[in-house]
Amino acid sequence: MKIALLGYGKMGQVIERIAIERGHEIVLKKDENSTFEGLSNADVAIDFSVPTAAVSNISSCFNANIPVISGTTGWLENYDEVAALCYEKNGALISSSNFSLGVNVFFELNEYLAKIMSKFESYKVEMEEIHHTQKLDEPSGTAISLANGIIENSKYNNWTLKNPEANQIHIEAKRSGTVPGTHIVTYNSAVDAIEIKHTAHNREGFAIGAVIAAEWIIGKQGIFTMKDVLELK
16 A cells, blocks of 8 residues: 655654555655655555644545545644535545544543433533643544543533533643643542543554554545444444
8 A cells, every 4th residue: 555644743754664564655755845746656645744734635635536544633623625525526534533543442432431421410521631742732632522422422512621611521631741642531429430541652553543544445435434444333
C-alpha cells in the first residue's frame, strides 16, 4: 500500500515507521512548506496535520480520488462541507478524534456505562483529560467524543469547560509535560464513585490504529468510523 502522509510532525513520523514495518511505502510526506506533489501515486492518505490545513488536505485527496484517514481534530465546524464533497466525489473518509484501538474500546465502555448510569440520578458525571503542553485544542477531540457518547445515552445535553449548569458535563482539561493522553470519566455520588480511565503510554497506539484504518478503507466508498474498522457495531 502506498501512503501519503499529510502532516509530518511527531505523529506523522511515528506513522511512517509503523507503516514501513507493516510493509507499506510512503510516497508523500507533506508539511506546511511542501506541496501535494506525489499525492496521485498514493493508494490512501493519512492526515495528522493542523486544524487550519485539514479541510484543504482532505478536499485535495477527494479531488484526486484518494481515500482519507483523518486524525486531525479542531476542524469539525467544516464537517458538513467535507462530507458533501466526499459523497460528490464518491470518496472515502474515516475521521476520528482518536485511532487508538484501546481508546475505541474505551468509547464503547463509556457509552455502555452511560446507558446504565442514566437510571441513577444520584450520580453526577464529570470528565478529566490530560495532554502534553503542545496540544492545540482544548478540550481534546477524544474528550469531546466521550462527552458526546454520554449525551447520546443519558439526560445530559451538553459539555462545558466552565462551571456546569444542570444537564451539562464538566470537562477539566489539563496540559502537562509530554503526556500523550489520559482520559477519565467519573460518576460521583454522596456514597461512592465509579471511574473508567484510559492512559496512553506513547503515540504508537494512535499510529497503529491509523494504519489499520488505512488498510481497511482501500476499495471502499463513503464515510466510516473506527466502529466499522473494528467491527464494534
